[in-house]
Each structure stands twice: as structure tokens, then as C-alpha cells.
Amino acid sequence: MEQKIGKEIQLIRFPQGLPDENIFEIVNVNIPEPKEGEFLVRNIWMSVDPYMRGRMRSPEETKSYIDSFQLKKPLEGSCVGQIVESKNDLFKVGEYILGNYGWREYWISNGGDVMKIDSKIAPIQSFLGVLGMTGLTAYVGIVKIGKLNEGKDTVFISAASGAVGSIACQIAKIKGCHVVGCAGTEGKVDWLLDEIKLDYAFNYKTVGEHNLSSELKKACPEGIDLYFDNVGGKQLEAALDNMKSFGRIVLCGMISQYNLTHPLPGPSNLFLAITNRVRMQGFIVRDHYDMLNEFHSSMYKWISEGKIKWKETVIEGLEKAPKAFIGLFKGENFGKMLIKIGSEI
Amino acid sequence: MEQKIGKEIQLIRFPQGLPDENIFEIVNVNIPEPKEGEFLVRNIWMSVDPYMRGRMRSPEETKSYIDSFQLKKPLEGSCVGQIVESKNDLFKVGEYILGNYGWREYWISNGGDVMKIDSKIAPIQSFLGVLGMTGLTAYVGIVKIGKLNEGKDTVFISAASGAVGSIACQIAKIKGCHVVGCAGTEGKVDWLLDEIKLDYAFNYKTVGEHNLSSELKKACPEGIDLYFDNVGGKQLEAALDNMKSFGRIVLCGMISQYNLTHPLPGPSNLFLAITNRVRMQGFIVRDHYDMLNEFHSSMYKWISEGKIKWKETVIEGLEKAPKAFIGLFKGENFGKMLIKIGSEI
Numbered sequence: 078m079e080q081k082i083g084k085e086i087q088l089i090r091f092p093q094g095l096p097d098e099n100i101f102e103i104v105n106v107n108i109p110e111p112k113e114g115e116f117l118v119r120n121i122w123m124s125v126d127p128y129m130r131g132r133m134r135s136p137e138e139t140k141s142y143i144d145s146f147q148l149k150k151p152l153e154g155s156c157v158g159q160i161v162e163s164k165n166d167l168f169k170v171g172e173y174i175l176g177n178y179g180w181r182e183y184w185i186s187n188g189g190d191v192m193k194i195d196s197k198i199a200p201i202q203s204f205l206g207v208l209g210m211t212g213l214t215a216y217v218g219i220v221k222i223g224k225l226n227e228g229k230d231t232v233f234i235s236a237a238s239g240a241v242g243s244i245a246c247q248i249a250k251i252k253g254c255h256v257v258g259c260a261g262t263e264g265k266v267d268w269l270l271d272e273i274k275l276d277y278a279f280n281y282k283t284v285g286e287h288n289l290s291s292e293l294k295k296a297c298p299e300g301i302d303l304y305f306d307n308v309g310g311k312q313l314e315a316a317l318d319n320m321k322s323f324g325r326i327v328l329c330g331m332i333s334q335y336n337l338t339h340p341l342p343g344p345s346n347l348f349l350a351i352t353n354r355v356r357m358q359g360f361i362v363r364d365h366y367d368m369l370n371e372f373h374s375s376m377y378k379w380i381s382e383g384k385i386k387w388k389e390t391v392i393e394g395l396e397k398a399p400k401a402f403i404g405l406f407k408g409e410n411f412g413k414m415l416i417k418i419g420s421e422i
Numbered sequence: 423m424e425q426k427i428g429k430e431i432q433l434i435r436f437p438q439g440l441p442d443e444n445i446f447e448i449v450n451v452n453i454p455e456p457k458e459g460e461f462l463v464r465n466i467w468m469s470v471d472p473y474m475r476g477r478m479r480s481p482e483e484t485k486s487y488i489d490s491f492q493l494k495k496p497l498e499g500s501c502v503g504q505i506v507e508s509k510n511d512l513f514k515v516g517e518y519i520l521g522n523y524g525w526r527e528y529w530i531s532n533g534g535d536v537m538k539i540d541s542k543i544a545p546i547q548s549f550l551g552v553l554g555m556t557g558l559t560a561y562v563g564i565v566k567i568g569k570l571n572e573g574k575d576t577v578f579i580s581a582a583s584g585a586v587g588s589i590a591c592q593i594a595k596i597k598g599c600h601v602v603g604c605a606g607t608e609g610k611v612d613w614l615l616d617e618i619k620l621d622y623a624f625n626y627k628t629v630g631e632h633n634l635s636s637e638l639k640k641a642c643p644e645g646i647d648l649y650f651d652n653v654g655g656k657q658l659e660a661a662l663d664n665m666k667s668f669g670r671i672v673l674c675g676m677i678s679q680y681n682l683t684h685p686l687p688g689p690s691n692l693f694l695a696i697t698n699r700v701r702m703q704g705f706i707v708r709d710h711y712d713m714l715n716e717f718h719s720s721m722y723k724w725i726s727e728g729k730i731k732w733k734e735t736v737i738e739g740l741e742k743a744p745k746a747f748i749g750l751f752k753g754e755n756f757g758k759m760l761i762k763i764g765s766e767i
Contacts, residue, residue, distance in 0.1 A: 131697070309692065309693065313692070314688075328692070328695050328696045329696070330696065331692070331693045331696065334693050340690035340691060341690060342687025342688060342690050343659075343687060343688030343689040343690050343691070343692045344688040344692075345685035345686060345687050345688050346685060346688070347654065347658070347673070347676070347688045347689075348654065348676045348679050350673050350702065350703075350704040351673045351674070351675065351676065351704035351705070351706065352476070352704070352706070353704065354703075354704050354705055354706060354709065355703070355704050356701065356702070356703040356704075357695065357701070357702040357703070358695075358699075358700070358701040358702070359695040359696035359697070359698065359699050359700050359701075360696070360699055361696065361697070361699060364699065
């Protein structure tokens with residue numbers, strides 16, 4: 078049989094600051110035949126996510142919650158593909174598979190680290206976004222870490238038009254809360270107001286760093302019960318200025334910080350966390366897979382009722398994945414950033 | 423009957439930065455006769471506490487968790503006195519009373535806002551410290567907010583020889599934890615090691631700001647489960663560097679910040695609260711008075727068993743209270759700072 082060749086993207090060195098495309102290399106590799114019990118998946122979609130920047134550090138540089146990517150090896154990340162060859166009776170050619178082997182065209186599995194997905198529930202790429210880790214992150218953050226009080230809380234969400242933020246906004250709205258979001262373009266703000274029906278949304282860039290706190294005061298005159306932080310930095314500081322007593326801050330991501338070569342000072346008003354008895358809590362979605370069933374059943378229902386909308390920014394071609402990844406840090410995504418690697422069988 | 427005259431200390435203007443004695447004024451005032459149902463207390467002891475600095479701000483300057491002190495009125499704070507005249511059958515001359523009318527020689531009460539104290543349990547001034555709000559603050563912080571895991575946790579406590587810190591250290595030790603403390607003089611560090619039997623203690627001044635993180639790494643090679651923060655600033659940053667996964671940071675006080683005229687930057691490594699899933703939570707003792715009975719029964723038992731030690735720095739004379747208060751911010755107290763106002767009947 079002819080040797081199958083596939084492309085994969087490798088990290089060839091760790092970036093300093095904002096990554097550029099030169100740290101990535103696209104490589105042709107031989108694709109082995111699946112052994113007995115294995116099957117071969119051809120990727121259709123892959124996800125790029127801000128958290129991946131945390132894995133692009135040398136193991137010595139910083140302790141991170143997941144291992145560093147290995148140099149000269151294919152990068153990893155969530156992907157959806159289709160089985161094209163199988164020597165495993167439980168996994169049949171044509172079935173759709175969710176795995177963690179993005180950044181490449183083909184991969185082999187024995188079925189132990191994958192999930193079959195049902196294309197009748199929603200478009201298959203949704204399992205990388207609203208129905209995947211992205212959606213679960215929003216759900217866990219709002220419901221479990223943030224302990225949202227249904228029908229009562231005033232909620233602020235930064236990066237509100239992003240993949241996680243936009244779902245978090247809608248969960249909080251479905252649960253009857255007053256929801257305020259911010260984003261970095263007028264188009265995103267309009268979408269938050271017109272489509273997602275947020276109670277208030279603003280463009281943090283035009284408002285300006287020094288006015289974030291007063292803008293939030295305008296948006297939440299009584300204060301914020303729950304801040305879902307995807308950004309860190311000045312937005313966290315402004316939220317701290319406006320927290321209600323016994324408010325909660327869910328620390329989900331700090332995209333403003335990931336590419337800093339020198340750490341920026343943190344919020345100068347942390348003392349307000351004492352005076353207002355604020356709880357700030359960091360979390361990582363993989364600690365909360367026990368909520369996957371609850372999340373799926375809620376989300377399937379909301380989607381079937383038309384209550385959840387989502388945006389995708391789709392980039393065509395595996396070779397564009399590095400550019401798409403870098404674009405995350407420039408706000409080039411609107412909702413979930415996805416790479417379309419190939420077509421279905 | 424001759425008009426009784428008493429001294430009181432008033433705040434005559436709000437300080438900028440570290441207060442000096444010129445913002446205080448000692449004033450002679452007429453002491454009224456108690457009316458029917460009232461009694462007159464003569465103070466014996468009063469407490470000065472760092473939190474009082476937060477009340478020395480104009481109401482406009484900052485929202486704080488308790489009201490600003492009023493200018494040209496006597497300051498307030500915990501005190502222990504003795505009833506010297508009474509027109510209330512439930513409160514008899516000679517009884518010891520805990521109240522919130524410090525900074526003065528005499529005060530009138532109808533019994534609604536005071537607690538009788540029993541001088542047989544411990545010296546009466548202990549009800550301002552180890553058996554009072556100070557002790558309760560340590561107890562609530564360690565047990566309720568910090569959710570100490572008995573016999574398991576590695577605990578770090580800053581300002582460990584201070585009024586709250588020294589009690590927090592001992593509660594954590596009694597509960598079988600590995601406890602690390604820091605303080606600002608060699609004498610305090612020696613006391614923590616020799617008397618309080620901490621597992622590790624260091625002088626944050628001689629270690630130096632830039633080495634705090636590596637010192638903590640040495641003290642807690644496996645990381646910190648619970649950090650009881652009385653200081654904020656660089657000590658909080660160093661603790662964040664060393665938190666274990668799912669660690670907790672109890673935000674009790676930030677004495678490093680109270681006298682700043684311009685806010686200092688906060689910790690630049692807050693992102694670690696995400697990667698390590700850290701919970702940071704501010705609290706104020708007055709929200710937790712429901713724990714007073716539990717606290718008292720534990721503390722009475724520990725004291726009777728000789729398991730709790732405490733230090734007092736006693737300053738004689740009401741007129742020295744301003745100097746004593748200012749001394750809190752210079753580390754002049756060792757344990758609880760107390761003013762002896764008068765003698766017992």
C-alpha cells in the first residue's frame with residue numbers, strides 16, 4: 078500500500094512575547110497504518126485557544142497547569158475529524174470523533190482518549206466551541222465557581238464576544254440576570270446588544286483604560302455581584318472598584334497577560350476585596366469534567382429552544398493555524414476561532 | 423454634685439499617608455450623670471488596631487466597610503472598663519464591661535451595646551485581644567474562610583507576631599498543621615520559633631523584597647495550602663508564587679497598603695491564581711459574630727490547657743494612644759497593642 082503522507086504543525090522554538098509565525102513549522106510526516114484495535118482519523122476542524130500560549134513556554138520558565146509543548150513535535154489541541162480507516166469494531170469509518178490531536182491532518186487512536194460526536198445535534202465543529210470545552214468553561218465558571226444567583230445577580234463579563242465570554246453571557250441571561258459585557262470593536266458591542274441582548278455593553282478600547290471603572294459604575298450603579306474575568310489587568314482592577322459586598326470574581330483567563338515579556342503590575346485596589354468581602358477564584362475546566370453531563374443536557378436543551386447563539390471565525394487551511402492562533406491575541410476572532418483543515422468524506 | 427470632667431481624643435483632620443500626632447487632639451469634656459436605666463463606665467483599657475486607619479478617611483475619599491470617623495468627635499474602638507455609677511439594676515458598680523467607646527476616659531451606656539466580661543477567665547484586657555475581636559478574626563480566618571485541613575495543611579501567616587497573626591499561627595499549630603510565619607525583627611522571629619514553635623519563621627526585612635518568594639520556597643518546598651494575609655503587597659505576591667493547587671488565600675488585612683497616598687501596584691502574578699486554582703477571599707470579622715460561641719468555647723479550653731500564648735505591648739496613658747496607634751504601622755507592637763487608660767476601682 079502506498080505510504081500516506083500528512084501535514085502537521087510543529088513548534089520549533091518557544092516565543093518571547095507575542096508569538097510570530099516563525100516559531101511554527103509545517104512538516105510532512107508519514108502516516109502509519111492503524112494496528113489491530115486502532116483507527117485513523119482525518120481532521121476536519123481544529124480549535125486554537127488562548128490557553129495554548131501557556132504551553133508555549135520552556136518547562137523551566139514557568140510552572141503551568143499543563144505540560145509545555147515539546148519542540149519539534151506536533152502541537153496539540155481539540156479537533157474534530159472523521160474515521161477514514163479502522164481496525165476497531167467499535168469505531169467505524171465515517172464516524173465523527175472529538176480528540177486532542179489538532180494541528181495535524183491525520184492521527185491514530187485506539188479509542189481511549191476520544192469521544193464520538195453526533196452530527197445531528199449540531200454542526201460538528203460546535204463540539205469544539207459551544208458544546209465543547211469552551212461551553213463547559215463558561216458553564217462551570219458561571220454556575221459552579223461563580224455560584225450565580227438566578228434572577229438576582231448583576232454580572233460583568235470581559236471579552237464578552239469571545240468564545241467563552243459569549244456563552245457565559247447567554248447562560249447568565251437565560252438565568253435571568255442583569256448582564257454587562259465589554260469587547261474591543263463596535264461590531265462586537267453591537268452584536269452583544271442586538272443579538273445577545275445584553276443589558277449593557279461597551280467598547281473597552283474607546284472607553285479607555287482610565288475610564289473603565291466609571292463606565293462600569295454607569296453600567297452597574299448598584300455594583301457587580303459576579304465578574305467573569307477573561308482578561309485580567311485593568312479590567313480586573315475596574316471590576317474590583319465596583320464589586321458589591323460578598324461579590325465573586327471568577328478568574329477564567331487573563332488574555333491581557335499571556336504575551337507579556339515582563340509581568341505587569343496587578344490591580345492596585347486588591348484591598349477592596351477585604352472591605353467588600355470578595356471571593357476571587359481561579360479555575361481550570363479539566364477539573365470539572367464531572368459536570369459534563371449536566372452541561373450537555375442544559376446546552377442541548379437551550380440550543381434546541383434557540384436560546385443560545387454563537388459566532389465562529391473560520392480560517393481555511395491547516396497552514397493558516399499559526400496566523401489564526403496569533404490573531405486571538407489581537408482580537409481577530411469574533412466568537413470561536415476555528416480552523417477548517419479538511420472536508421468530510 | 424460636682425461636674426465630672428473626662429478626657430477624650432478627637433480626630434481633628436483626616437491624615438494623608440502615615441498619620442502623625444497632630445491630627446489628634448486631647449479634649450476635656452463634661453461627663454453627664456447616667457439617666458434612669460443607664461450606667462457610667464470608666465475605661466481601664468483600650469485597643470488600637472490597624473483597621474482604624476480605614477475610618478480616618480473623609481466619607482468621599484473612599485467607600486470603606488465602616489463609616490468614617492467624625493471630625494471633632496471622640497474616636498471609637500474596643501475598650502474594657504468598669505462601672506462606676508449605675509441606674510440599671512442589671513449592671514452593677516464594679517462590673518467589667520466590654521464596649522466600643524475607646525479613646526476616652528468615661529462613657530455612658532444603657533447596656534444595649536456592651537458585653538459583661540468575667541475577670542476570672544483571663545485578665546480583662548484579654549477581651550480586647552486573644553478573647554476579643556482579634557482572636558475571633560484569627561479563628562474565623564483560619565477555620566471558616568481558610569477552611570484549614572487539620573493535620574494536613576502547610577500554612578503561611580504574615581505579620582505572624584502581630585495581634586491577629588500570632589493567634590492564627592497557634593490555632594493552625596493546635597490543629598496539627600505545618601506553620602510558617604514572617605515578622606519584621608529578629609526578636610519577633612525568635613519568639614515565633616522558640617515560644618510559638620512555628621516550623622519555620624523569617625524576618626521579611628532581612629530577607630528582602632526580592633527574595634521573599636525563594637524564602638517561602640525554602641520554607642514550604644511542597645507549596646502553601648493556606649496563606650493568611652495580614653500584609654498584602656510583596657508578601658502576597660511571594661505567597662502567590664508558592665501556592666499549591668487548590669490553595670486558599672485569606673485576605674484579612676493589608677497593613678502595607680493603609681497609609682499609601684498613591685496606590686501601589688498589586689501582585690503581578692495573579693495569573694497563577696488560575697493555573698493553581700487558588701481561592702482568594704476577603705473577610706471582615708463583624709460578619710461572623712455567629713461564630714462567637716464556638717470561638718469562645720475553643721479559646722477558653724485552649725487557654726486553660728496552656729496552649730495559647732499572647733504578647734501585649736502596653737502603653738500607659740490615654741494621651742499616648744495616638745502615638746501607639748501610629749506605632750502599629752511601624753511594627754512597634756509585639757502582639758496586641760493596648761493602652762492602659764486607668765486603674766481598677
